[in-house]
Amino acid sequence: xxxxxxxxxxxxxxxxxxxxxxxxxxxxxxxxxxxxxxxxxxxxxxxxxxxxxxxxxxxxxxxxxxxxxxxxxxxxxxxxxxxxxxxxxxxxxxxxxxxxxxxxxxxxxxxxxxxxxxxxxxxxxxxxxxxxxxxxxxxxxxxxxxxxxxxxxxxxxxxxxxxxxxxxxxxxxxxxxxxxxxxxxxxxxxxxxxxxxxxxxxxxxxxxxxxxxxxxxxxxxxxxxxxxxxxxxxxxxxxxxxxxxxxxxxxxxxxxxxxxxxxxxxxx
Amino acid sequence: xxxxxxxxxxxxxxxxxxxxxxxxxxxxxxxxxxxxxxxxxxxxxxxxxxxxxxxxxxxxxxxxxxxxxxxxxxxxxxxxxxxxxxxxxxxxxxxxxxxxxxxxxxxxxxxxxxxxxxxxxxxxxxxxxxxxxxxxxxxxxxxxxxxxxxxxxxxxxxxxxxxxxxxxxxxxxxxxxxxxxxxxxxxxxxxxxxxxxxxxxxxxxxxxxxxxxxxxxxxxxxxxxxxxxxxxxxxxxxxxxxxxxxxxxxxxxxxxxxxxxxxxxxxxxxxxxxxxxxxxxxxxxxxxxxxxxxxxxxxxxxxxxxxx
Numbered sequence: 001x002x003x004x005x006x007x008x009x010x011x012x013x014x015x016x017x018x019x020x021x022x023x024x025x026x027x028x029x030x031x032x033x034x035x036x037x038x039x040x041x042x043x044x045x046x047x048x049x050x051x052x053x054x055x056x057x058x059x060x061x062x063x064x065x066x067x068x069x070x071x072x073x074x075x076x077x078x079x080x081x082x083x084x085x086x087x088x089x090x091x092x093x094x095x096x097x098x099x100x101x102x103x104x105x106x107x108x109x110x111x112x113x114x115x116x117x118x119x120x121x122x123x124x125x126x127x128x129x130x131x132x133x134x135x136x137x138x139x140x141x142x143x144x145x146x147x148x149x150x151x152x153x154x155x156x157x158x159x160x161x162x163x164x165x166x167x168x169x170x171x172x173x174x175x176x177x178x179x180x181x182x183x184x185x186x187x188x189x190x191x192x193x194x195x196x197x198x199x200x201x202x203x204x205x206x207x208x209x210x211x212x213x214x215x216x217x218x219x220x221x222x223x224x225x226x227x228x229x230x231x232x233x234x235x236x237x238x239x240x241x242x243x244x245x246x247x248x249x250x251x252x253x254x255x256x257x258x259x260x261x262x263x264x265x266x267x268x
Numbered sequence: 269x270x271x272x273x274x275x276x277x278x279x280x281x282x283x284x285x286x287x288x289x290x291x292x293x294x295x296x297x298x299x300x301x302x303x304x305x306x307x308x309x310x311x312x313x314x315x316x317x318x319x320x321x322x323x324x325x326x327x328x329x330x331x332x333x334x335x336x337x338x339x340x341x342x343x344x345x346x347x348x349x350x351x352x353x354x355x356x357x358x359x360x361x362x363x364x365x366x367x368x369x370x371x372x373x374x375x376x377x378x379x380x381x382x383x384x385x386x387x388x389x390x391x392x393x394x395x396x397x398x399x400x401x402x403x404x405x406x407x408x409x410x411x412x413x414x415x416x417x418x419x420x421x422x423x424x425x426x427x428x429x430x431x432x433x434x435x436x437x438x439x440x441x442x443x444x445x446x447x448x449x450x451x452x453x454x455x456x457x458x459x460x461x462x463x464x465x466x467x468x469x470x471x472x473x474x475x476x477x478x479x480x481x482x483x484x485x486x487x488x489x490x491x492x493x494x495x496x497x498x499x500x501x502x503x504x505x506x507x508x509x510x511x512x513x514x515x516x517x518x519x520x521x522x523x524x525x526x527x528x529x530x531x532x533x534x535x536x537x538x539x540x541x542x543x544x545x546x547x548x549x550x551x552x553x554x555x556x557x558x559x560x561x562x563x564x565x566x567x568x569x570x571x572x573x574x575x576x
Binding site for chain 1: 316318319324325332350354357
């Protein structure tokens with residue numbers, strides 16, 4: 001399966017899961033479909049049958065509300081049976097609405113924003129000092145950068161030259177109450193990270209070739225941590241969900257689900 | 269206590285390479301020996317307690333036993349959600365250490381009065397909460413914390429606390445210590461105010477009242493057995509340098525859970541912030557967290573027996 005095929009497959013999974021339970025955050029899922037697909041197809045070292053394999057690369061998904069598509073990619077990569085996705089947010093299910101470490105393959109539970117980057121920074125520091133050789137990735141949202149805890153971590157990682165730490169910001173430009181520029185302007189974001197001592201790679205977050213290149217390790221003489229600033233479209237892949245704030249909250253009704261699945265090339 | 273803590277931690281770190289120490293840029297003249305001896309396991313995170321605590325969770329998830337160190341409320345209240353979500357929910361071995369628990373920084377004002385910290389921490393999942401009563405308890409419990417996997421909060425005083433016990437202790441987490449024996453009532457104490465509990469014992473003995481004094485360095489998990497046994501024997505007075513939600517509340521919970529009689533008075537701080545400066549001793553006296561207050565409470569409980 002190519003990363004493009006995987007991305008469309010997990011888009012369809014997330015659409016079905018959120019529609020079935022009338023869950024929020026489908027648009028937040030769709031904007032990271034390509035990032036997750038490339039990470040799990042081409043970048044991360046992992047063993048699906050041994051989720052705690054010590055040499056695995058670490059991925060902390062800090063935007064924990066995009067749980068449906070994270071569970072979907074883990075299922076499609078064989079961490080557990082795809083059928084289990086149908087229990088998402090059901091009574092007694094381990095598949096909570098924000099990512100849970102009780103799910104095989106989920107490195108860390110999140111849900112309150114601004115937690116993942118400090119945790120990933122700790123993992124990267126431990127890896128650096130213990131010379132374990134694995135890489136640490138943190139996937140976070142742009143709106144989440146309002147949280148000051150992130151900037152504490154950004155300051156720390158730059159100062160301590162955590163070269164094996166990669167932050168991927170899903171810059172879809174929309175947060176809970178409006179656009180990022182309306183709520184709390186983040187730009188110029190690349191300059192902010194550069195000024196904190198990071199190497200910035202700004203790309204189209206739906207371009208798989210660009211994602212693969214941006215997520216490659218840096219040259220050996222490069223000491224800075226890496227920001228992959230992935231410019232994305234909230235709701236990407238489903239035309240009527242794209243760049244629409246209401247799809248942060250809404251789930252698809254049966255007709256909308258059928259239309260959306262058709263757009264991502266999945267059987268309804 | 270802080271001197272004993274760092275000395276003990278260094279001894280442990282010599283043989284246990286999992287031990288890390290992080291500070292929120294505090295501990296001048298205390299932490300330097302650790303930093304010099306174990307530079308690869310020492311981190312000054314800067315004045316950034318949220319990141320320090322999140323990072324500690326990340327290091328602990330990579331196999332470390334991580335002590336985070338700062339003063340008063342800073343490592344606890346400032347980073348409470350990181351402690352709750354990142355540390356406790358994941359059951360990681362992060363040991364949050366606050367120096368200056370209670371009113372040790374009394375003259376510095378309300379920002380530096382750690383008088384709600386036991387309440388914040390003891391209700392969290394998987395959490396161990398420890399407030400040693402003297403340097404011997406500090407040493408024993410620092411060792412016990414390393415030996416016990418999972419999150420913990422260690423509330424220390426400052427420096428130069430009197431020794432209450434006469435020798436090194438061998439105690440486990442959750443174990444109470446009978447410091448003085450007596451049959452008429454029981455005084456439970458946590459933290460450095462143990463000296464007042466012992467003084468109350470002496471004052472009461474002068475009146476012919478035999479009070480038992482039990483030090484409760486572990487507030488969570490509480491030694492419920494000792495609490496229920498004391499309740500069945502007679503009245504209970506608690507003393508702590510803390511407001512509502514601390515030791516007295518924990519003991520009350522234990523008695524309610526056990527269906528035991530609650531014939532008890534709590535000597536503790538008011539919920540109203542202490543808005544004036546004052547030494548620890550002055551503030552204790554001003555707000556009635558003293559041996560005399562314990563004696564008064566014992567009198568009132570003995571005067572009105574519990575209706576059986």
